[in-house]
Amino acid sequence: MLEAKKICKHFEGLKAVNDVSFTIEKGEILGLIGPNGAGKTTIFNMIAAVFPLTSGEIYFNGKLISNLKKPSDVCKAGIGRTFQVVKPFGGMTVLENVMVGAFNVTNSVSEATEKAMKAMDQVGLLRRKDMLAKNLTVSDRKRLEVARALATEPQLLLLDEVMAGLNPTEVEEIIPLIRKIRDDGITIFMIEHIMASMMALSDRILVLHHGEKLAEGTPAEVTSNEKVIEAYLGGKH
Amino acid sequence: MTNLTNTISKKNKHFSMNVFILVLAIIGAVLPLIWDNPYTMQILILIFLYAAAAGAWNIIGGYAGQVSLGHVAFFGLGAYTTALLYNFFGISPWIGMILGGILAAVVAGLISYPCFRLRGPFFTLATLAFAEVLRLLSIWARPLTGGQVGVTILFNPGFKNFQFFGKTPYYYIALILMFLVLIVSIWIERSKFGYYLTALKEDHDASEALGINTAKYKLYAIAISGFLTGLCGAFYTQLLLFIEPLSVFTSHLSNQFAMIAVVGGAGTAVGPILGSVIITPLNELLRGALGGDFQGLNFVIFGAILILVVTFMPNGLVGFFKDMKAKINHRSESK
Amino acid sequence: MYLMQVLISGLMLGGIYAMVSMGLTMIFGVVRVINFAHGEFLMIAMYLVYWLNVLLGMDPYVSILITVPVFFVFGVFVQRILIQPIQESPATIKIFSTLGLGLVLSNLALMLWDADYRSVKVSYSTAVINISELSISVPRLIAFIFALLVAVFMYSFLTKTDLGKQIRAVSQNRQAALLMGINVRKIYMIAFGIGSALVGLAASLLMPMYFVYPSIGLLFGLIAFVVVVLGGLGNMYGAFLGGLIIGLVEAIAGAYIDPALKEVFYFIIFILILLLKPSGLISMGRGSEEVGL
Numbered sequence: 001m002l003e004a005k006k007i008c009k010h011f012e013g014l015k016a017v018n019d020v021s022f023t024i025e026k027g028e029i030l031g032l033i034g035p036n037g038a039g040k041t042t043i044f045n046m047i048a049a050v051f052p053l054t055s056g057e058i059y060f061n062g063k064l065i066s067n068l069k070k071p072s073d074v075c076k077a078g079i080g081r082t083f084q085v086v087k088p089f090g091g092m093t094v095l096e097n098v099m100v101g102a103f104n105v106t107n108s109v110s111e112a113t114e115k116a117m118k119a120m121d122q123v124g125l126l127r128r129k130d131m132l133a134k135n136l137t138v139s140d141r142k143r144l145e146v147a148r149a150l151a152t153e154p155q156l157l158l159l160d161e162v163m164a165g166l167n168p169t170e171v172e173e174i175i176p177l178i179r180k181i182r183d184d185g186i187t188i189f190m191i192e193h194i195m196a197s198m199m200a201l202s203d204r205i206l207v208l209h210h211g212e213k214l215a216e217g218t219p220a221e222v223t224s225n226e227k228v229i230e231a232y233l234g235g236k237h
Numbered sequence: 238m239t240n241l242t243n244t245i246s247k248k249n250k251h252f253s254m255n256v257f258i259l260v261l262a263i264i265g266a267v268l269p270l271i272w273d274n275p276y277t278m279q280i281l282i283l284i285f286l287y288a289a290a291a292g293a294w295n296i297i298g299g300y301a302g303q304v305s306l307g308h309v310a311f312f313g314l315g316a317y318t319t320a321l322l323y324n325f326f327g328i329s330p331w332i333g334m335i336l337g338g339i340l341a342a343v344v345a346g347l348i349s350y351p352c353f354r355l356r357g358p359f360f361t362l363a364t365l366a367f368a369e370v371l372r373l374l375s376i377w378a379r380p381l382t383g384g385q386v387g388v389t390i391l392f393n394p395g396f397k398n399f400q401f402f403g404k405t406p407y408y409y410i411a412l413i414l415m416f417l418v419l420i421v422s423i424w425i426e427r428s429k430f431g432y433y434l435t436a437l438k439e440d441h442d443a444s445e446a447l448g449i450n451t452a453k454y455k456l457y458a459i460a461i462s463g464f465l466t467g468l469c470g471a472f473y474t475q476l477l478l479f480i481e482p483l484s485v486f487t488s489h490l491s492n493q494f495a496m497i498a499v500v501g502g503a504g505t506a507v508g509p510i511l512g513s514v515i516i517t518p519l520n521e522l523l524r525g526a527l528g529g530d531f532q533g534l535n536f537v538i539f540g541a542i543l544i545l546v547v548t549f550m551p552n553g554l555v556g557f558f559k560d561m562k563a564k565i566n567h568r569s570e571s572k
Numbered sequence: 573m574y575l576m577q578v579l580i581s582g583l584m585l586g587g588i589y590a591m592v593s594m595g596l597t598m599i600f601g602v603v604r605v606i607n608f609a610h611g612e613f614l615m616i617a618m619y620l621v622y623w624l625n626v627l628l629g630m631d632p633y634v635s636i637l638i639t640v641p642v643f644f645v646f647g648v649f650v651q652r653i654l655i656q657p658i659q660e661s662p663a664t665i666k667i668f669s670t671l672g673l674g675l676v677l678s679n680l681a682l683m684l685w686d687a688d689y690r691s692v693k694v695s696y697s698t699a700v701i702n703i704s705e706l707s708i709s710v711p712r713l714i715a716f717i718f719a720l721l722v723a724v725f726m727y728s729f730l731t732k733t734d735l736g737k738q739i740r741a742v743s744q745n746r747q748a749a750l751l752m753g754i755n756v757r758k759i760y761m762i763a764f765g766i767g768s769a770l771v772g773l774a775a776s777l778l779m780p781m782y783f784v785y786p787s788i789g790l791l792f793g794l795i796a797f798v799v800v801v802l803g804g805l806g807n808m809y810g811a812f813l814g815g816l817i818i819g820l821v822e823a824i825a826g827a828y829i830d831p832a833l834k835e836v837f838y839f840i841i842f843i844l845i846l847l848l849k850p851s852g853l854i855s856m857g858r859g860s861e862e863v864g865l
Contacts, residue, residue: 048446075448083446089439100436103429104448112429152448304664306608306671351846357805358606359846361667362797369794370839377832488790492675499668533682533786540675547668548657 001026001187002047002079002156007056007066009042009211016042018211019056024156029178029188031202031219033195035231039211040191041084044158047189048081049074060156075104080154082145084161084191090134094125097133097144101151119151123177139170150181157181159190163197171197199223251427257507258419265412269405278404280518282476285411286469288513290490291497292418292506293465298495299503300425301458302438303353304361307368309490310348311341311463315470316485317375320388323398330390330399334471338464345463346456353452353459356441365491372486387481390474399475407476414472415510418465422506434458435504466494489536493520496539500546502555511554516542573705578827579820584712586819587719588774592792593799593811594726595770599647601743601806602763605655605666609674611793613768616677617643617775618784619685625692625779632692632779633714639772647768648761655764656757674789681786689783697780715777722770723812730808739763743806791835798838802845804852813853 002024009017017039024030032040046053049068058066060077068074075081080101089097098116099109106112120126123143128136133144142162149157159178163171175197182188192198198205199219207215207228215225222228269278294308318337322328328336348367352360375382382388394400401407425431437444437451444451474480493516501512516539523535550557596610607613617639624630624638654673658665691697699710730736741749742759750756782788799818803810818838825837845852 050442070450070452071442071445072448072450075446081446083443087440087443087446089436089443091439092435096432096435100432100444100449101447103432107429109427109429109432112432148443148447298664302662302664304667306667348843351843355846355850358663358667359801359850361606362801363842363846366794366797366835366839366842369790370836373832373835377830492671495668495671503664531683532686533679536675536679537683540672540677540679543672543675544654544669547661547665547672548654551658551661551665 003059005057007046008054009046010054015211020213022206024189026187028203029182029201031198031205032191034208038208040208044160075152078155080149080152081158082149082160082162086141086145088133088141088144093130094133095129098147098151101148104152116151119147123147138165156187161191163192163194269408275404278408280521282407282411284513284517285415287497287517288510289415289418290466290469290494291509291513292422293462294494295498295509297458297462299498300434301455305364306361307364307491308466308494309486310368310371311345311466312470313371313485314341315467316474316480319471319474320390320480329397330475334468337471338467341467342460342464345459349459353455368491372482375482375486390478419506426506496543500553502553505555508553508555577706578823582820582823583816584716586816587716589795589799589818590812590815591719591722591770591774593796593815594808595767596796597800597806597811599764599767602739603760608670610796611789612674612677613771614775614792615789617772618779621776621779622690622692622784632776636776639776640769643772644765644769647765651761651764678786678789689785691783692779694780711780718777798842801842807852810852
């Protein structure tokens with residue numbers, strides 16, 4: 001579904017992402033892990049056209065998307081994303097926030113409302129729908145990020161650390177939610193720090209280290225990979 | 238169930254707003270029949286005109302959160318286009334008004350486009366500078382504009398020439414102008430466009446990620462805003478039948494449009510009207526009563542009001558009333 | 573030769589623009605506020621110089637000893653009283669707050685001193701130095717030398733002193749500066765103070781050769797905005813360079829095209845910069861054009 005070919009992003013000499021290639025298959029959950037500063041969010045931003053690639057190409061459903069200039073074009077192409085640091089529209093209600101997402105696929109307010117209700121229901125935010133987004137708890141803000149992105153009706157969803165900052169109970173709640181989204185037919189590419197949930201969720205995992213691809217494979221393959229243990233897990237000991 | 242209550246409450250909100258507009262329109266329409274005093278009429282015309290211009294500013298400055306401090310540029314373009322087309326080519330000011338509005342919209346778009354690709358204060362600075370540029374050009378292009386001397390519109394009253402003896406026709410035209418802006422604002426509020434403007438005001442990155450081409454929607458907003466401001470300028474020409482750089486390209490007007498919207502409540506449809514009802518008569522009063530002795534006093538007071546409002550009532554009077562209402566509701570609920 | 577003459581006087585004038593603009597960019601870079609009253613600060617400072625001269629007979633250059641500290645304190649107060657309560661508010665709020673202050677100042681001046689053009693009478697107002705066929709206005713030369721000194725002084729202050737380093741730290745990353753134990757609020761006040769003090773200095777240097785009137789602030793404010801965008805928002809060195817460039821542009825446009833249109837040229841430059849190189853002449857690196865507000 002998505003194919004990245006030798007993508008590079010250099011910031012004034014710093015190689016944030018260097019020569020990384022990978023593919024995402026339709027219907028899978030691909031995990032992206034790596035120590036801080038490995039370039040995970042940079043890869044998301046490259047896919048989402050937040051900044052141009054230094055070199056390399058990204059294809060989505062066979063079409064080149066790395067030449068798109070604006071993040072909105074990428075969303076229109078069918079890729080939704082959430083932000084690591086959540087960005088709610090604080091002065092709007094939860095419903096209105098999600099409606100903004102839904103307007104990606106409709107011009108009608110009533111249709112957008114309907115779609116937003118569905119997306120909020122999916123993530124369990126319905127009871128908060130009339131609350132101002134700025135008054136939400138951390139965990140609800142994360143849900144709002146997901147609901148908004150879902151409402152744009154993406155084929156591929158990029159989830160950037162939606163579990164960070166949540167307590168264990170909340171993490172337990174969000175895992176089935178992500179699985180449900182995938183079962184509804186949306187492919188998922190996710191960054192997460194919590195290894196246990198990553199292992200439980202991902203079909204495959206991509207390991208990044210210093211901007212380069214270190215390993216790729218099933219959770220079992222990755223955790224038994226010596227380079228990964230040394231560079232990533234080893235670093236924590 | 239929740240879905241149902243939601244739509245009902247939304248319908249209610251729309252309904253009460255619609256009723257409010259209707260009542261306002263009826264009052265506006267019958268007022269001259271019962272209270273036909275030239276001075277009051279003049280004040281009311283100005284209230285409507287400033288409410289319309291502030292409402293036009295509000296579309297880009299309030300809903301989209303892109304503060305323009307040079308809206309007088311579009312006002313002046315409307316004013317000069319109308320005046321010059323009539324004086325040079327005898328084109329009816331009604332047509333001149335539309336053409337002036339279109340010119341203002343196009344120019345607004347051209348000036349804003351480079352700014353809207355960027356984030357930061359560029360738009361505010363660009364509008365401020367552009368208004369000053371137009372003022373200087375209008376002084377400089379003497380053969381066309383009469384320079385400092387200004388343009389006097391050839392007097393030949395009649396509907397076709399948008400010139401009337403009494404104040405009443407101007408009153409109704411100003412009223413219609415204000416309602417036009419109000420209705421456009423309400424349409425924006427209730428449509429995808431309005432949701433998008435609010436979203437891009439709140440967070441640029443999130444808006445883009447949700448598929449909003451932010452530059453494009455800002456461009457639409459400034460074009461609509463510029464067009465409506467141009468209409469206001471054209472009306473001003475016909476009201477006074479005389480324009481000069483000092484009156485239609487002055488930074489005072491830019492500040493006034495913005496201030497009226499902010500004091501009333503930026504990003505709301507009725508805010509600019511409320512703001513104009515308060516600020517415009519106050520302005521006339523201060524200028525009239527103290528005029529010669531204390532030149533500038535009105536703007537000293539307005540500057541102070543502006544600082545106080547944004548510091549203590551950042552959502553203007555409309556926001557203040559909403560908060561009050563919420564508090565009262567909350568209290569009655571807890572009882 | 574005529575061109576040389578034009579270039580020299582443009583460069584000299586640019587020194588003044590540089591000084592005013594460095595103040596504006598300092599405030600923006602550190603406090604993240606565009607001071608829309610910046611031109612009005614200059615106007616009030618010019619009146620201060622004027623009245624010190626008229627009432628006390630003080631020479632404009634001596635008045636530097638008063639305008640600089642007075643405007644430093646004024647800037648600190650504006651930051652403390654006006655900006656600090658809305659520091660975390662959206663950019664639009666801050667725009668209106670400083671705009672409101674500008675309105676109050678310019679119209680207060682109009683109320684108190686009318687719209688008259690006023691100037692100080694000093695013997696050296698029109699003095700010139702002749703070098704071969706070039707003649708250089710003495711007040712302009714003095715202003716230019718001061719601008720150079722200020723630029724050198726600001727450079728060493730920001731790079732060599734602890735306070736200067738703290739100011740730079742805050743402008744680069746407020747969060748990190750907080751974590752490092754820097755009193756960010758204090759730095760804001762000092763930065764606003766320095767930005768205003770530069771305006772005070774510029775006023776003292778301007779008065780021997782300029783008129784003051786209530787709306788002169790708009791003119792200088794606009795120039796400073798253009799310079800600051802030209803140099804890169806928040807970039808002190810860029811502002812210095814930008815000031816000189818705008819001085820040159822003004823002189824060339826005035827000499828060869830039409831002095832009445834000089835602002836039109838500022839604006840064309842402004843739009844060109846936005847289109848071609850929005851990060852300004854001296855880029856501070858990725859995204860510096862989008863420091864936001």
